Amino acid sequence: MLLFLSPWLVGFSVFFGYPIVMAVYLSLNHYDLLSPPRWVGLANYRYLFTLDPQVGTAVKNTLWLVAVLVPAQVLFALGIALMLARARSGVGVFRTIFYLPALAPPVAATLGFVYILNPATGPVNALLGHLGISGPLWFQDPVWAKPSLVILGLWGVGNTMVIFLAAVLDVPRHLYESAAIDGANWWQRLRWVTLPSISPVILFAVVLGVIQALQYFTQAYVAANIASGQASQAADVTAASLGYPQDSTLFYPVLLYQHGFSDYQMGYASALSVVLLVVSFVVTLVIVVNSRRWVHQAGAVR
Amino acid sequence: MKRVVIAAALAVAVGLAIATAAVGARHAGPTKLTVWVGWSAGKELVTFKQVAAEYDKAHSDVTLTVVGGITDQKITAAIRAGNPPDVVSSFNSYDVGIYCGTGAWLNLKPFMDKSHISTSIFPKATMYYTQYNGTRCALPLLADTYGLYYNSALFKKAHITHPPRTISELTADAKKLTQRNPDGSLKVVGLDPLIGFYENVPERWAQAYGAKYIDSKGHAILGKQAAWQKMMKWQKSLVDWYGYKNLVKFQAGLGDEFSTSNGFETGKLAMNMDGEWRVAFLANEVPKLQYGTAPLPVDDAQPDLYGSGYINGTIIGLPKGGHNVDKAWALVNYLTTNVHALSVLTNGLKNVPSTTASAKSKEIVPNAHFQTFIKIFNNPRSSTSPIMASGQSFTNLVQTFWQNYQAKGSKNLGADLTKLDSQLDAQVKQAGGGNGGGGVP
Numbered sequence: 001m002l003l004f005l006s007p008w009l010v011g012f013s014v015f016f017g018y019p020i021v022m023a024v025y026l027s028l029n030h031y032d033l034l035s036p037p038r039w040v041g042l043a044n045y046r047y048l049f050t051l052d053p054q055v056g057t058a059v060k061n062t063l064w065l066v067a068v069l070v071p072a073q074v075l076f077a078l079g080i081a082l083m084l085a086r087a088r089s090g091v092g093v094f095r096t097i098f099y100l101p102a103l104a105p106p107v108a109a110t111l112g113f114v115y116i117l118n119p120a121t122g123p124v125n126a127l128l129g130h131l132g133i134s135g136p137l138w139f140q141d142p143v144w145a146k147p148s149l150v151i152l153g154l155w156g157v158g159n160t161m162v163i164f165l166a167a168v169l170d171v172p173r174h175l176y177e178s179a180a181i182d183g184a185n186w187w188q189r190l191r192w193v194t195l196p197s198i199s200p201v202i203l204f205a206v207v208l209g210v211i212q213a214l215q216y217f218t219q220a221y222v223a224a225n226i227a228s229g230q231a232s233q234a235a236d237v238t239a240a241s242l243g244y245p246q247d248s249t250l251f252y253p254v255l256l257y258q259h260g261f262s263d264y265q266m267g268y269a270s271a272l273s274v275v276l277l278v279v280s281f282v283v284t285l286v287i288v289v290n291s292r293r294w295v296h297q298a299g300a301v302r
Numbered sequence: 303m304k305r306v307v308i309a310a311a312l313a314v315a316v317g318l319a320i321a322t323a324a325v326g327a328r329h330a331g332p333t334k335l336t337v338w339v340g341w342s343a344g345k346e347l348v349t350f351k352q353v354a355a356e357y358d359k360a361h362s363d364v365t366l367t368v369v370g371g372i373t374d375q376k377i378t379a380a381i382r383a384g385n386p387p388d389v390v391s392s393f394n395s396y397d398v399g400i401y402c403g404t405g406a407w408l409n410l411k412p413f414m415d416k417s418h419i420s421t422s423i424f425p426k427a428t429m430y431y432t433q434y435n436g437t438r439c440a441l442p443l444l445a446d447t448y449g450l451y452y453n454s455a456l457f458k459k460a461h462i463t464h465p466p467r468t469i470s471e472l473t474a475d476a477k478k479l480t481q482r483n484p485d486g487s488l489k490v491v492g493l494d495p496l497i498g499f500y501e502n503v504p505e506r507w508a509q510a511y512g513a514k515y516i517d518s519k520g521h522a523i524l525g526k527q528a529a530w531q532k533m534m535k536w537q538k539s540l541v542d543w544y545g546y547k548n549l550v551k552f553q554a555g556l557g558d559e560f561s562t563s564n565g566f567e568t569g570k571l572a573m574n575m576d577g578e579w580r581v582a583f584l585a586n587e588v589p590k591l592q593y594g595t596a597p598l599p600v601d602d603a604q605p606d607l608y609g610s611g612y613i614n615g616t617i618i619g620l621p622k623g624g625h626n627v628d629k630a631w632a633l634v635n636y637l638t639t640n641v642h643a644l645s646v647l648t649n650g651l652k653n654v655p656s657t658t659a660s661a662k663s664k665e666i667v668p669n670a671h672f673q674t675f676i677k678i679f680n681n682p683r684s685s686t687s688p689i690m691a692s693g694q695s696f697t698n699l700v701q702t703f704w705q706n707y708q709a710k711g712s713k714n715l716g717a718d719l720t721k722l723d724s725q726l727d728a729q730v731k732q733a734g735g736g737n738g739g740g741g742v743p
Contacts, residue, residue, distance in 0.1 A: 029325070033382060034404035034622075040735050053699070120555025140550045142709070193359040227554075228498060244707050245550075262377065263695040264400045265733060279480025 021269045031267035044271035049115070055272075057247045058255040061146070065216055065251065066283075070138040074202065077157045081164035082190075097167070102158025110118050110222040113152045114139050114293040139227035144250035149219055151247065167201040168194060196296040203291045207284055214280050224249050242268050252276060329440055333626050335633060336387035337449045338380075340616065341651070342371035343560065345586065349650025353643050357636055377621065380404050387632035391443055395431040395614045396687070396694035402434035403691060403734075407619040410438050413631045419639060424681065427613040427686045434689050441638040444653035445615030446577045447678045448506050450599065454592040456490065456572040465596035466607055469510065471571075472599040473540055479572035480544070482673045484673050488544060488552040491565075493573045494547050497542045497704045501576050504700050505687040506612040507533060510600045515700070517690045522727055524700070524722030532601070534707060534715060540707050562587045578675035582652030595674040597681075610683035611675075615656060641665070654679045692733035693710035699726060 002009070027044055029037035048055060055260045078097050084091060112151065113288075116122045119136035140151045165180065173180030221242065228241035242258050245249030256276070260269030311631020322651055341347045347370040357365045367388070374394050380386040390407070401407040414421075421429050421438075428442035450472075452465050460479050466472040474640045476492030483489045497504060508515070513529035515708065516522055524530045541549060556570060565571040566580070567588045575598060584591055600607040618638060637643055639657060645665035653697050655661050661676055678684055690696040703722050712718050 032404055032735075034379060034400070034406040038735055043732075043735070045730070047732045051725070053725040054702075119551045137547060137554070139553050141547075200378050244498070245362060245424075245703070246709055247702060258695075262660055263733070264378075264397070264693060267735070268732065277742070 006254045016249060023102075023273050023277075024225040026267050027274045028269035029267045029270075031270070032264045033266050034264070037267065039266075040267070044122060045275075047268065048271055048275065051069045054243075054247070054250060054255055057243075058250050060250045061248065061250055062214060062216070062252040064146060065149075065213040066144070066210055069153050070206065071215075072150055073153055073160060073209055074205050077160035077205065078163050078164050080200070081168050082194075084161075084166045094163070097160035098161055101156045104156065106218040107222050110219045110256055111226060113148065114156075114223055114226045117148055139223050139262060140245055142246040143225075145223070145245060145248040149223065151224075152219060160209075162200065163205065165199040171197040178183075200286075200297060203287070203295050207287055210283055210287065211280055214276065215253055216285070217230050217257065220249040220251050220254050220259070231275050276301050304539075332363055335364050335389065335626060336367045336564050336628055337389040337391070337633070338369050338372040338377060338387045339391045340370075340372055340393045341539075344640050345582070345682050346651050347371075349647060352650070353646050355636070356646075357633060357643075361632075364633070366627075368634070372550060378406070381621045384623050388620070388624045388626050389618065389623045389634055391436050391618040392530065392606065393616055394694065395440075395617050396697060398440055398617060399434040399689045399691050400430060401619070402437040405439075406622050407439035408622060408624075408627070410441065410619065410631075410634075413620075413635075414438075417631070417635055419635060423639065423659065425656070425658060426683060428615060431614055431666075431689055432617055440617040440619040442656040443616045443618040443638055444647055444651060445613055445656045445679060446579065446642070446683065447654055447675045448501060448575060448598065448612045449674055449678055450573060450596045451566055451576050451580060452572075452573045452594050452596070453566070453569060453596050454490045456569070457529075457594075461606055462573075463525070464695070465594060466599045466601050467596075468602045468605065470535055473536070476540065476573065477543065485550070490569070491544070491549070491571055493540075493554060493575075494549060494553065494565070494571060495537050496553065497537070497701060497708055499553055500565075500574065502644035503697065504704050505697055506598070506602075506635065507609065508687075510598050510607065511611040512601065512604055512607055512741075515696075516690075520688075520730070522691075522723040522730075525716060525723045529601070530719055531715050534704060538708055538711060546709055548576070567591065578654055578672060579652050581669065581671045581675075582650075584671075585652075595671045597666050597678055599676065606739055607683060608680065609679040609686070611678035611681060613684050613686045616653070680712060690730050692730050695729065695733070696726060698738050699729060704724060 007286040026037060028039065028041060030040045030043070083097070084095055088093060104112075116124050118126050118136060119137045119140060122138075124138075128135040138144050138148045169196055174191055175197070179189050179193050225241050225245040228244035242262075244255055251270070253276070256269050256272045259265045259272065339347070339350055341350055347368075350367050350370070354366045354368050358364065362611075372390070374392050374397060377390045377392060402409075410417075411496065424442060425445075427581070428445055432438060432442055437709065450465060456479055457463075457465075460475075462475055462478065464474050472493065476495075479492035480488065481490040483506040486637075494500075495501070496502060505515075508530075511525055511529040511533040513533055514523060517526075544552075552570075556565040557568070560583075564583070564587075566574040566576065567584065569591070581595070586595065597609050597611055600610075618634055620627060620634065624630055639661045641657070643664050644655045644657060644660035645663040647653070648660070648663075649665070649667050652672055653667075655663065655666065660666075661680060687697055700722065703718075707715070707718075
């Protein structure tokens with residue numbers, strides 16, 4: 001029996017069990033990566049919850065993402081999927097066009113967005129300028145930096161869109177027919193047939209989106225480094241550009257990275273990651289438990 | 303049968319003898335030494351390799367391999383993995399507190415004692431940023447000092463006859479030199495004071511006001527000195543004169559600092575605070591640009607600070623776990639103390655030579671622009687930033703604070719600075735695992 005389980009067991013312990021146990025262990029230690037860990041008890045957690053001046057900002061920024069980016073992505077992906085499901089011709093072409101950005105590597109996509117949204121030389125503000133609109137500073141403005149990342153997130157929403165499209169096309173036709181016979185209009189069919197039928201997929205997209213938002217890192221890291229104009233060989237200033245401008249893109253995982261890898265505080269970074277794990281778990285649990293009220297599982301008995 | 307066995311045994315013996323001879327020969331041959339450096343830009347790395355090649359040629363017992371483009375993260379990862387190179391160097395003297403404190407870079411004192419190298423041959427500031435709480439784990443390999451670059455053609459056009467010496471002169475000149483487009487956006491900026499721009503970090507301006515980070519016990523004292531508030535309020539007033547948003551937009555249109563579209567090189571910045579290496583970049587990239595160099599202007603109330611500047615620099619040392627420690631030390635010793643080696647590096651990199659003797663070397667090609675920085679380097683009031691247990695996150699926290707202030711201002715800067723002090727103290731304590739501290743300059 002164990003033999004049959006062994007591939008899974010090995011994978012689980014090496015890539016999941018061991019790192020978690022180590023993270024919890026290191027979070028209770030002072031560990032600078034270079035000298036052996038030294039037991040400090042709950043000191044890291046005390047600093048995290050009471051003293052670290054950046055944790056509050058990072059948490060606020062990350063919550064903002066969960067509250068804005070996740071609903072925006074789900075609605076946008078669903079909207080496109082609904083439109084594609086109704087299209088009569090050229091479905092293949094449009095599906096490809098909307099999916100394509102999802103294939104762009106996040107770093108390249110972010111570089112591209114910082115470039116086209118450059119307030120001085122980028123084409124977007126040039127275009128807005130021709131229309132008589134003075135464009136915002138986008139990635140250089142603390143008010144606009146997060147919305148800019150949201151635009152980037154919406155652009156790359158292809159994966160979710162394809163899953164929604166499959167779910168929408170999978171809704172049994174006879175339900176629409178009987179709804180039509182009852183005189184339901186477009187909105188009523190969407191509200192009472194489509195949405196309940198695809199609700200498990202919406203749940204999936206929300207849970208995945210929330211977890212991704214809690215772990216949001218690559219785009220924020222690249223955008224801050226490039227937009228701050230300090231991505232240069234001067235090793236002593238790159239860490240200062242994390243969160244640029246004015247800590248508006250300092251998300252929790254960015255802070256975690258900063259402490260672990262550029263401040264040499266792996267013990268403290270482990271404490272941050274343990275808290276992130278617990279929060280992700282609790283948030284997911286809350287969503288899943290809460291979802292029983294609105295998710296329609298086919299064949300389930302209530 | 304017996305003969306066959308004997309023959310076989312003989313063959314094995316001969317084989318073994320040849321094998322051991324081969325192994326022995328390999329031991330007698332030159333030792334391979336690997337050197338990691340941060341330089342990556344074409345000419346800089348070439349110059350370092352040239353010095354390494356000279357050493358290689360003169361020392362038959364070693365063969366050198368130079369690897370460029372190395373960051374601190376790569377060095378740390380290699381030390382952690384237990385297979386570091388023999389010699390490491392870094393641009394980042396801020397993290398010396400971590401390297402020396404953890405023993406990741408070896409203590410050089412025993413080596414220096416054995417080779418009779420005294421710390422007195424190096425200027426004082428360089429000796430501070432290469433140690434932590436008395437443990438010396440690095441030596442300076444050339445140094446950086448910061449001063450004011452000004453565009454002479456633009457000065458002439460604005461009828462400015464000499465570089466500014468005080469902050470009020472600097473402010474007046476900056477305003478005079480600034481040109482705006484018809485739509486109000488900035489075309490040429492007299493001096494871009496935004497913290498975070500190119501080389502603009504708090505510690506380099508702090509020097510101009512004599513502002514200190516820590517007291518003799520290593521506690522942060524930004525809120526306790528008038529200098530920090532005076533300096534930050536001046537900077538904020540200049541930022542507001544341009545308009546914060548205008549400056550940010552202007553900066554977004556400038557090229558990367560280390561590229562040919564650097565704002566000073568393209569003439570969009572009439573004055574700029576920068577390091578001495580810019581002299582070499584300007585000569586290579588825009589040889590026709592007319593410019594001058596001068597010490598950074600200082601607080602009007604403290605004119606005797608004029609001539610001094612901020613100093614830090616490249617550091618070099620031996621990583622824990624290196625294999626050929628003695629031969630590696632011989633190389634480090636040569637690179638950091640040999641006047642000829644330092645002169646060649648100085649000529650090629652246009653970084654400041656880091657021993658007192660090499661600063662006077664006749665081998666160094668005279669250059670009026672560069673001479674300014676050697677003078678700043680030797681000024682007794684020049685200084686550097688504190689080496690703390692929390693490394694560069696200490697100065698980064700101050701920088702983040704200032705960046706928020708320059709954008710949003712503050713109702714009570716003094717109180718905010720006092721709060722920052724307690725955050726800095728807590729950070730240092732946390733970084734040391736409860737007993738962190740700082741080295742007093």
